[in-house]
Amino acid sequence: MSTEHHAIVGAGLVGGLLGLILAQRGFQVTIYERRSDPRIGKTLEGRSINLALSDRGWKALEIAGVADKVREIALPVLGRRMHDLSGNETFQKYGVEGQCIYSVSRSGLNAILIEAAESHPLVKVKFDHVSTGYEIVKDGVVVNFKNEKAILHDRVFGTDGVFSVIREKMTHTDRFDFSQRYLPHGYKEIAMTPTEDGDFRMANNGLHIWPRGQFMFMALPNPGGSFTCTLFAPFEGEESFENIKSDSDVIDFFERHFPDAISHLPNLLEDWNSNPVSSLCTVKCFPWNIKSRVALVGDAAHAIVPFFGQGMNAGFEDCSLIAELLDSQLPSSEEDWLTLLDKYTRLRKPAGDAILDLALHNYIVMRDKTSDATFLLQKKIEAKIATTHPDRWKPLYSLVTFSHIPYQDALARGEMQQAIMNEIMSSPNIESSWAKSSNEIVSRAISLLNEYEADATKIARPSPLLDTNV
Numbered sequence: 001m002s003t004e005h006h007a008i009v010g011a012g013l014v015g016g017l018l019g020l021i022l023a024q025r026g027f028q029v030t031i032y033e034r035r036s037d038p039r040i041g042k043t044l045e046g047r048s049i050n051l052a053l054s055d056r057g058w059k060a061l062e063i064a065g066v067a068d069k070v071r072e073i074a075l076p077v078l079g080r081r082m083h084d085l086s087g088n089e090t091f092q093k094y095g096v097e098g099q100c101i102y103s104v105s106r107s108g109l110n111a112i113l114i115e116a117a118e119s120h121p122l123v124k125v126k127f128d129h130v131s132t133g134y135e136i137v138k139d140g141v142v143v144n145f146k147n148e149k150a151i152l153h154d155r156v157f158g159t160d161g162v163f164s165v166i167r168e169k170m171t172h173t174d175r176f177d178f179s180q181r182y183l184p185h186g187y188k189e190i191a192m193t194p195t196e197d198g199d200f201r202m203a204n205n206g207l208h209i210w211p212r213g214q215f216m217f218m219a220l221p222n223p224g225g226s227f228t229c230t231l232f233a234p235f236e237g238e239e240s241f242e243n244i245k246s247d248s249d250v251i252d253f254f255e256r257h258f259p260d261a262i263s264h265l266p267n268l269l270e271d272w273n274s275n276p277v278s279s280l281c282t283v284k285c286f287p288w289n290i291k292s293r294v295a296l297v298g299d300a301a302h303a304i305v306p307f308f309g310q311g312m313n314a315g316f317e318d319c320s321l322i323a324e325l326l327d328s329q330l331p332s333s334e335e336d337w338l339t340l341l342d343k344y345t346r347l348r349k350p351a352g353d354a355i356l357d358l359a360l361h362n363y364i365v366m367r368d369k370t371s372d373a374t375f376l377l378q379k380k381i382e383a384k385i386a387t388t389h390p391d392r393w394k395p396l397y398s399l400v401t402f403s404h405i406p407y408q409d410a411l412a413r414g415e416m417q418q419a420i421m422n423e424i425m426s427s428p429n430i431e432s433s434w435a436k437s438s439n440e441i442v443s444r445a446i447s448l449l450n451e452y453e454a455d456a457t458k459i460a461r462p463s464p465l466l467d468t469n470v
């Protein structure tokens with residue numbers, strides 16, 4: 001056991017996991033959380049009730065030995081179920097056989113992580129501790145609190161989310177970069193309760209999406225028969241939250257845009273009137289550590305938008321990397337920690353930037369492109385290329401969701417494949433030629449891939465993939 005005692009500020013999803021990973025490697029850890037213990041009384045407030053957990057997240061949960069416990073509360077989600085304006089539903093599988101994402105309850109997952117951390121003899125969790133920042137001193141770092149005495153630790157990890165106070169303090173450090181951006185779109189959650197018999201009101205193996213251009217409605221199933229539904233829409237403008245004022249506006253909006261959903265939403269008005277419109281904020285910063293004493297992990301380092309279902313998964317992947325770095329050489333001095341944390345920043349910062357771009361791009365894909373005939377044809381062609389050449393072509397969604405390659409490599413590969421698809425899709429009469437000569441089109445895509453791999457400068461700029469102007 002090490003004599004070092006680390007502080008973690010924030011017992012959200014990432015804080016509990018990181019605490020466990022550090023303790024399993026012999027470090028004493030105290031996790032400070034501003035909220036009261038969420039296992040007592042109310043569930044977590046304010047944010048999505050359920051989350052999509054995918055391969056990157058599972059890997060970290062396996063490393064920490066809690067994956068089996070999480071599996072007990074996870075519901076498999078195999079693909080997207082798209083609803084058009086006439087109420088027709090189409091299913092698009094996310095991956096190949098056996099690949100899926102999982103819906104888990106945020107509070108259930110948080111409770112598992114906190115309990116697992118707390119049951120480790122080297123971890124203490126202190127609720128009702130609101131940190132106000134830190135001071136680096138000669139022998140360590142002093143963590144400050146509102147209404148509590150400051151406490152000296154060897155290191156502090158800021159896992160205190162998008163509005164991190166640890167990061168806020170870091171912004172006072174020379175050459176620390178920071179930017180924050182709000183989307184012009186917000187979201188409101190509506191619960192779809194189970195039927196009177198306790199059944200799901202819609203197919204429970206998919207993420208339901210009603211894409212409508214500038215806005216979309218979504219429903220993710222929960223174990224137990226309910227769905228958590230979310231309307232993502234602009235704050236302002238013709239079809240926007242500001243223009244849905246009265247109960248009749250709400251009904252009118254849903255009847256016009258999501259006519260097949262409304263009969264499944266018995267609580268629509270009640271939830272509309274009681275749930276807030278929440279905003280979506282992104283954060284970039286650099287570096288993610290100050291010397292050997294302070295580091296940011298999870299949303300505190302890289303807050304993104306939820307449209308790729310990757311925010312938590314990315315935070316968990318930070319934890320996997322920290323575990324791997326600790327396992328490759330357990331630090332025993334401040335120099336060792338500095339090497340480790342510098343390496344962590346260097347390896348993860350490009351990943352954080354890439355997943356933010358990918359998530360912004362996926363908002364446009366989800367709300368706009370998933371109902372576009374050309375986009376759907378492109379997806380069909382890509383699926384055929386991927387099936388006939390599984391070692392050469394991986395759909396971008398799979399690279400992000402079902403692989404562990406760095407997000408920036410997934411982004412680069414996605415750009416290359418999109419550049420190729422742009423060439424394929426610009427062939428005259430692609431719709432009819434695809435039906436007649438799909439094998440030739442697949443061969444052409446693979447030969448273009450060979451060319452692009454040999455010379456990546458062929459990729460046209462600006463990015464053929466990214467249009468993040470939401």
Ligand SMILES: Cc1cc2nc3c(=O)[nH]c(=O)nc-3n(C[C@H](O)[C@H](O)[C@H](O)COP(=O)(O)OP(=O)(O)OC[C@H]3O[C@@H](n4cnc5c(N)ncnc54)[C@H](O)[C@@H]3O)c2cc1C
Pocket residue numbers: 009010011012013014015032033034035047048050051052053129130131132159160161162163164165187297298299300306308309310311312313314315
């Ligand atoms: C609508 C929505 C849907 C989402 N869906 C998905 C999804 O499907 N899949 C996915 O992977 N991600 C999703 N995300 C992203 C995911 O919620 C975050 O990436 C994840 O919660 C980040 O975990 P974290 O522990 O870094 O931060 P948080 O979960 O925000 O936890 C931070 C913790 O720090 C505590 N804290 C804050 N300030 C202080 C302080 N001063 N002192 C002490 N404690 C403090 C907070 O109380 C909180 O407990 C979604 C996000 C939103 C908004």
